[in-house]
Structure formats: C-alpha cells, structure tokens
Amino acid sequence: MKKERDTMKKFKNIERKYIEYLVLITLAVCFIIAFYFGIQNLSSFSNKLVGIWNAFYVPLKPVLIGFIIAFFLYQPVDNLYNRINKHSKFKDGTNRVLSSVAVMIIAILIITLIVYIVLPSTITSITSLITSIQDNMGSIESFVTDLTKHPMVVNILNFFNIDITTSSGVNATLVNMLSFAKTWVEGIGTNLVNATMSVGKTVYNVFIAIFLALYMLIDKDTLLRQVSRVSEAVFSERIYGRVSYVLDLMNYMFFKFLSGKAICSLIVGAMGMALAYIFKIKYASLIAFIITITNMIPLFGPIFSVIPCSIFAMISGGPIQGIIMVLIIIFIQQIDQNVLAPKILGDVVGLNGFWVIVSIIFCGSLFGVVGMVIGIPIFAVLKILMGQWLMDRKDENKPPLLTSNK
Known part of the structure; x- marks a missing residue:
C-alpha cells in the first residue's frame, strides 16, 4: 500500500509539472501571437492602447494624483503621528487626523511659496528672453564667425558637411538657429496659454486629489488591511507573501530614491540661482527652474540643463x-554627486554605472522622461530580486552533506 501511495504521489507531481509547463507554453504562444499581430498593425494597435489608456486615465486622474501625493507624504505623516501619539491625550484616530492635516497644510504652504517666488520671475525671464533674441543677433553672428576661424571647429563642421565659413553660410546657420529658438519659445508660450485656459480643470483635479490623498493618509491602515484581505483571498499564501515582499521593496526603493532626488534637485536649483545672481547672469530664476527639473533625470540631467542654460546666458x-x-x-553637479547624493541618497540603489545607463535608456525609450526618472529604482528592485533568486537556486543545487556511519 505504501509503495502504491508513493507511486500515486509521483504521478500527481509529474501531472502537476506537465500542467504548469502546458500553461507556460500556452501563455508564451499567446504572447508571441499577440506580439506578431501588434507589430503587423503597430499604428492601429498603439492607437487602441492609447484609447484604452485615456479611457481609464482621464476619469481616474484625480485618484492617481491623490495616490502620488499620499505616497510622498505618508512617511512624514507617520513620523509626526508617532511623535504626537506619545504626548497627546487624544485617541489614535484623532492624532492620525491631526498629523495628516498638519503635514498636508505644510506641504501646500511650501509648494505655494515656491510657486509664488519662482513663477513670476520665470515668466518675466521667458518674456525678456524672447525680446533678447533679436536684440543680440549681431553678437551671436560675430561669435559664430570668430568660432569658425578655429581649425578644429572647421574640421568638425566639414566632417558633418556644414558650411558656415562664408557669410551666407553664417547667415543661413543663424537663421536656422533663431528659427528653432523662436519655434521653441513660441511652443512654451502656446503651452502656457493652453495651461492657463485649462486652469479651471486643473484646479478641480488638484482639489479633488488633495482630499483623496488626505483620506488615504488618514485611513491608511484601514485601506491596507482591506487590500491585504482581498489579496489573501485571491492568492495563495506563498504568492501573497512574495507579492507583499516585492511591493514593500518597491515602496522603500521608490520613496527613498525619488524623495532624496527631489531634495537634491531643490538644493542644486537654489545653488544655481544664487551663483547666477552672484555672476549677474540674467534669467536666473528660469535657469534655476531648468536645473531643478533636469536634475531629477539621473546621469543625463546635467547634459539637458547645460545646453539651454548656457545659451540663455550667452544671449x-x-x-x-x-x-x-x-x-x-x-561645479554644482560636482557638489551634488560628491556631497549631496552620498549624504541624502547614500547607496540605496546599489547599481553600478553600466546598469544605471541601461536603466535610463531602456525605461526612457518606453516611458519617456518619466521612465528616465523611475528607471533606476525599477532596475534596483529587479537587481535585488534577481540576486535573491540566484541565491535560492544556488542553495537548491548544493549537494547534500556526506555523513559517515561509524
């Protein structure tokens, strides 16, 4: 009987493995077929994906914004709640509400103060920049003419078949440069006008998102328990444990990296504005805004900022x-990389330079600028999971210890 039971167990294990293999093969075949038809009808397929995304994103936009706000504020709320709870005589629920409302008000005041300081001067800088382009036409032309006299520059331009050694060539190049600059500046103006026209809708979405974020912060524990109960009912204990671990790891990695990067970017932007004022460079607020935003992009951010900022300063x-x-x-990038980032971020991601570049390029090609920002924490999570999987495989493949009977 015992042998028959063992035989039945072996057959069941074999059947289970075959079923798992069959499911994996079926999913792989379906994925290949879907990928093939997607490539064959790429335009219509992408349009359908965009349509599906818009159908869900537009009505859920306040919810997504609220979730992002709650994600960045939940840690300060928890810290303040723990401090209040030690000394307060109120109930836990009341302390949670007080800490959530206090952190939300502080965050709104900080953002309002930054906008009040930066936005008017940035708009003034953009307006002044548009008028300065035509006024400095002569100095730009003389600078380009002097630059073309350098043999190394001439060789580089000849290699790319760019002729600016003649007066007509200089004029043509300047016309193209100014045309591009004008189009770019007009694009900024158009975007500002469109943003102003849709300010009512934006204010509505932000207003709803703030209240949703406040609700998420106040009822965080209740919401997490509800999600946990549903997940436990849907998934097995093993899968639930793994999913919970991955989500906790992503939560830690994203919060630590993005919040630290935002703090570094604000400090770098403030340093850029201060140094621009010290050296009497115009458009200091616009330059600081560009430096702050582009510094959120790892590795390539300084490249994206140095080109427009140096052009504005030169104009x-x-x-x-x-x-x-x-x-x-x-200078400020050296301060950021050697002083600020080690102190604020530390070695939270643990990726070497090669994987940093790969993560930025890969995620940037998929999700644009947002992908370049979130690519590093995504790859950091994948690196940790891959390392743990390799360690588990290594332990499974270890030979059993030899024992001797004496």
Missing part, C-alpha cells in the same frame, strides 16, 4: 557669460 551677456554658466553647472 543675455555674451560668450563669457555662457562659459561661466557652463562652469557653474559643472
């Missing part, structure tokens, strides 16, 4: 100001 004060602006960005 307002000539080539020397442009060179000073380049040196300023190099």
Whole structure:
C-alpha cells in the first residue's frame, strides 16, 4: 500500500509539472501571437492602447494624483503621528487626523511659496528672453564667425558637411538657429496659454486629489488591511507573501530614491540661482527652474540643463557669460554627486554605472522622461530580486552533506 501511495504521489507531481509547463507554453504562444499581430498593425494597435489608456486615465486622474501625493507624504505623516501619539491625550484616530492635516497644510504652504517666488520671475525671464533674441543677433553672428576661424571647429563642421565659413553660410546657420529658438519659445508660450485656459480643470483635479490623498493618509491602515484581505483571498499564501515582499521593496526603493532626488534637485536649483545672481547672469530664476527639473533625470540631467542654460546666458551677456554658466553647472553637479547624493541618497540603489545607463535608456525609450526618472529604482528592485533568486537556486543545487556511519 505504501509503495502504491508513493507511486500515486509521483504521478500527481509529474501531472502537476506537465500542467504548469502546458500553461507556460500556452501563455508564451499567446504572447508571441499577440506580439506578431501588434507589430503587423503597430499604428492601429498603439492607437487602441492609447484609447484604452485615456479611457481609464482621464476619469481616474484625480485618484492617481491623490495616490502620488499620499505616497510622498505618508512617511512624514507617520513620523509626526508617532511623535504626537506619545504626548497627546487624544485617541489614535484623532492624532492620525491631526498629523495628516498638519503635514498636508505644510506641504501646500511650501509648494505655494515656491510657486509664488519662482513663477513670476520665470515668466518675466521667458518674456525678456524672447525680446533678447533679436536684440543680440549681431553678437551671436560675430561669435559664430570668430568660432569658425578655429581649425578644429572647421574640421568638425566639414566632417558633418556644414558650411558656415562664408557669410551666407553664417547667415543661413543663424537663421536656422533663431528659427528653432523662436519655434521653441513660441511652443512654451502656446503651452502656457493652453495651461492657463485649462486652469479651471486643473484646479478641480488638484482639489479633488488633495482630499483623496488626505483620506488615504488618514485611513491608511484601514485601506491596507482591506487590500491585504482581498489579496489573501485571491492568492495563495506563498504568492501573497512574495507579492507583499516585492511591493514593500518597491515602496522603500521608490520613496527613498525619488524623495532624496527631489531634495537634491531643490538644493542644486537654489545653488544655481544664487551663483547666477552672484555672476549677474540674467534669467536666473528660469535657469534655476531648468536645473531643478533636469536634475531629477539621473546621469543625463546635467547634459539637458547645460545646453539651454548656457545659451540663455550667452544671449543675455555674451560668450563669457555662457562659459561661466557652463562652469557653474559643472561645479554644482560636482557638489551634488560628491556631497549631496552620498549624504541624502547614500547607496540605496546599489547599481553600478553600466546598469544605471541601461536603466535610463531602456525605461526612457518606453516611458519617456518619466521612465528616465523611475528607471533606476525599477532596475534596483529587479537587481535585488534577481540576486535573491540566484541565491535560492544556488542553495537548491548544493549537494547534500556526506555523513559517515561509524
């Protein structure tokens, strides 16, 4: 009987393995077929995906914004709640409400103060920049003409078949440069106008999102328990444990990286504005805004910021100001990489330079600028999970210890 039971167990295990293999093969075949038809009808397929995304994203936009706000504020709320709970005589629920409301008010005041300080001067800088482009046409032309006299520059331009050694060539190049700059600036103006026209809808979405975020912060424990109960009912204990671990790891990695990167970017932007004022470079607020935003993009952020900022400085004060602006960005990036990032971020991601570049390029190609920002924490999570999987496989493949009977 015992042998028959063992035989039946072996057959059941074999059948279960075959069923798992069959399911995996079926899913792989379905994925390949879907991928093939998606490539064959890429335009219509992408349009359908965009339509599906818009159908869900537009009505759920306040919910998503609220979730993002709650994600960045839940840690300060928890810290304040723990401090209040030690000394307060109120109930836990009341302390939770007080801490959530206090952190939300502080966050709104900080954002309002930043907008009040930066936005008017940024708009003024953009307006002044548009008028300065035509006023500095002569200095730009003379700078380009002097630049073309350098043999190395001439060789580089000849390699790319760019002829600016003649007067007509210089004029044509300047016309193209100014046309591009004008289009870019007009694009900014158009976007600002569109943003102003839709300010009512934006205010509505933000208003609803703030209340949703406040509700999520107050009832965080209740919401997490509800999600946990549903997950336990749907998934097995093994899968539920693994999913919970991955979500906790993603939560830690994303919060630590994004919040730390945002703090570093604000400090770097403030340093850029201060140094621009010290060296009397115009459009300091616009330059600081660009440096702050682009610094959120790892590795390539300084490259994206140095080009427009140096051009703005050169337009307002000539080539020397442009060179000073380049040196300023190099200086503050050295401070960021060698002082701020090690102190604030530490080695939270644990990726070497190669995987940082791969994560930025891969996620950036999929999700654009947002992908370049979140690519590093995504790959950091994948690295940890892959390392644990390899360790488990290594332990499984270890030979059993030899024992000797004496």
